[in-house]
Structure formats: C-alpha cells, structure tokens
Amino acid sequence: MDAQTPTPPGFSDMLAPRGANKQRDKKTFSIVPHHPGGFMSPNQLLKIAQVAQKYATTVNVTSGQQIMLIGLQRENVEKAWEELDREPEGLLGPRCRGVRFCPGIAFCKRATSDSIGLGTLLDKKFRGMDMPNKVKMSVAGCYLSCTAPAIRDIGIIGLDDDSYRILIGGAGGHAPRLADLFIEGVNRKQVLAICDRLLHYYKKRANPGERMHEFVPRFGLDRIRQDVLGDMADLPRWPTAEEEARRHGQPGELFPLETQTGGETSCPLP
Ligand code: SF4
Structure with a gap:
C-alpha cells in the first residue's frame, strides 16, 4: 500500500510498527534487537533490561539466540527502538535469517x-x-x-x-x-x-x-x-x-564424535 492509498477503516490497527510483531492478544507488540550470535557486552545487556523495564512486560531468550521484549504498547515501540539504538532482528518471511x-x-x-x-x-x-x-x-x-x-x-x-x-x-x-x-x-x-x-x-x-x-x-x-x-x-x-x-549405509560416520572428542559428548558452557 503506497502513501497515497487511504488506509481502510480499522486496518491501521492491524499494521505492526517498524520492527515489531503483533502478539496473540492483538494489542501489544514484541521487538527483538539484533545481536549477532546473541553476543553482547554487559552494558548492552543492561540497556536491554532498562528498556524492557520501561516498556515490556516479559523478556524471552529466543531459539535464534536473541532477546525478545514482549508486551509493548503500540505507542512505545518507536521509543524503545530509539533507546535501544540497535537494528531490529525482525527479518520474517522469505529471506536469510540471522546466523x-x-x-x-x-x-x-x-x-x-x-x-x-x-x-x-x-x-x-x-x-x-x-x-x-x-x-x-x-x-x-x-x-x-x-x-x-x-x-x-x-x-x-x-x-x-x-x-x-x-x-x-x-x-x-x-x-x-x-x-x-x-x-x-x-x-x-x-x-x-x-x-x-x-x-x-x-x-x-x-x-x-x-x-x-x-x-x-x-x-x-x-x-x-x-x-x-x-x-x-x-x-x-x-x-x-x-x-x-x-x-x-554407515550411520554415525558423518559425525564421529567419540573419535573427535575423546569420548566427550556433553556441551560445556563458555
Ligand atoms: S562444544 Fe563449544 S565449540 Fe563446540 S559446538 Fe559447543 S560451544 Fe561450540
């Protein structure tokens, strides 16, 4: 829809603000600031926490290694982005996701x-x-x-x-x-x-x-x-x-864990 096309009555409520996803309650939004691989400094984590405290109701660590802020009101989404000062992860649809x-x-x-x-x-x-x-x-x-x-x-x-x-x-x-x-x-x-x-x-x-x-x-x-x-x-x-x-014909050959790790198969924390 271009800028000239009038928005049908009630339709603007359905559009999510920049970098936000509408939640199941159809009223609030989630946002995900992009941090490649989920790596960030303690200060960046603190910034996310501060923004979440102000505007979100819940925080979730996603399966894509990102931190999602949930429960934002529409009018707070842009303010949250300004304060986070990060690019939105928000790449849904047919494209390459964050690695x-x-x-x-x-x-x-x-x-x-x-x-x-x-x-x-x-x-x-x-x-x-x-x-x-x-x-x-x-x-x-x-x-x-x-x-x-x-x-x-x-x-x-x-x-x-x-x-x-x-x-x-x-x-x-x-x-x-x-x-x-x-x-x-x-x-x-x-x-x-x-x-x-x-x-x-x-x-x-x-x-x-x-x-x-x-x-x-x-x-x-x-x-x-x-x-x-x-x-x-x-x-x-x-x-x-x-x-x-x-x-x-030889299951396991592709991932010979035991020979590569001396028998260790557990994942250590960094
Ligand atoms: S054990 Fe360490 S290096 Fe190996 S995949 Fe897991 S986190 Fe990465």
Whole structure:
C-alpha cells in the first residue's frame, strides 16, 4: 500500500510498527534487537533490561539466540527502538535469517575453530537477503555441534584452525531432515564464497516457497555440487556418489564424535 492509498477503516490497527510483531492478544507488540550470535557486552545487556523495564512486560531468550521484549504498547515501540539504538532482528518471511553461532575458540575449551569470526561474517553478508523461503544458517566451533548445524539449511562445523565442513538441506520443524555433507576441509574464505554461490543458485532455481531441504533432494546433491563448486579453484575433493551411498549405509560416520572428542559428548558452557 503506497502513501497515497487511504488506509481502510480499522486496518491501521492491524499494521505492526517498524520492527515489531503483533502478539496473540492483538494489542501489544514484541521487538527483538539484533545481536549477532546473541553476543553482547554487559552494558548492552543492561540497556536491554532498562528498556524492557520501561516498556515490556516479559523478556524471552529466543531459539535464534536473541532477546525478545514482549508486551509493548503500540505507542512505545518507536521509543524503545530509539533507546535501544540497535537494528531490529525482525527479518520474517522469505529471506536469510540471522546466523546462529557458538562461542568457539574465543571462549569454549572444546572448540577447534573460530565460529564467532565466521558466524559474524556470514551474518553481515547474508542476513536479510531475499530468498524463495526462509534460510537458516548456523556455525559450530567443533563437532559437538551446539548450534545444530545438521538441521539447518546451511550448517557449518569447524574442523580445525581454518578448515570447515559445510552441510546443506537440513531442517527441523514439520519435516525434519538431516543435512547432507556438501564439502569439507574448506577455509573461511572458501566458506563465504561457497555460501554466496549456493544461495544465489538456490534463489534462481527453487520454486517459490521451496525450502532448501526440499530443493536439495529434488535437484540432487551431486548436481548442485557440480554446478556450485565445479569451477572453483583449489577446493578439496568432495565425495563421489558411490562414497555418498556407502556413507548412508554407515550411520554415525558423518559425525564421529567419540573419535573427535575423546569420548566427550556433553556441551560445556563458555
Ligand atoms: S562444544 Fe559447543 S560451544 Fe563449544 S565449540 Fe563446540 S559446538 Fe561450540
């Protein structure tokens, strides 16, 4: 609706103010200030608490690693944003969501790679990009996979200092699917380039509304690999279709936790 179009009677009540979502009571709103990976300074956390105290009734830590302020009155939404001085997370609909990532080598004693560095770069580059449907991405700093990369549209697991595994086509929700191994042993620069190519490839070819976990089996993993990775220089070899078939016959081979972590499978707090 453009500025010239008169708002139908009663319709303006249904429109949410900038960066806000209408709640179930159809009167109040929630807002989510974006903090990549959920990382913030104590002062930033304090600021959220102060704004929440003034305008919200409830605070929720979301599954997307963000802090949601719930129960704001319409007239307070803009004031809350001004005081928070942050961008809204608010990216609903068919686009790349904020990237989830774990503490990685910056804080976690189990980590083998820099998930904060890579996750932040991915978040900056892709968050908000228009897609055929929502795209969820996560980065884990080691095989323990605290950010559940195996059930993301694109999941990345750090293997080593600058070596990552990329998984694609995973999903939770109503049609859960474990992601397929796309390629492993790629460095950070290559991860960014591969994600960029893959997302553009998916955007161009997927049916409207088709999620990555539907697109990958429909199009075929091997074909996507050839098209996306085929002309990239200096990539490690990826599994052949035969190796892939053998892998599926040996559950657990994809995530050999015991061999990678000396038997530890619990997740430590940072
Ligand atoms: S144990 Fe969990 S939090 Fe720590 S690096 Fe591994 S995946 Fe990240």
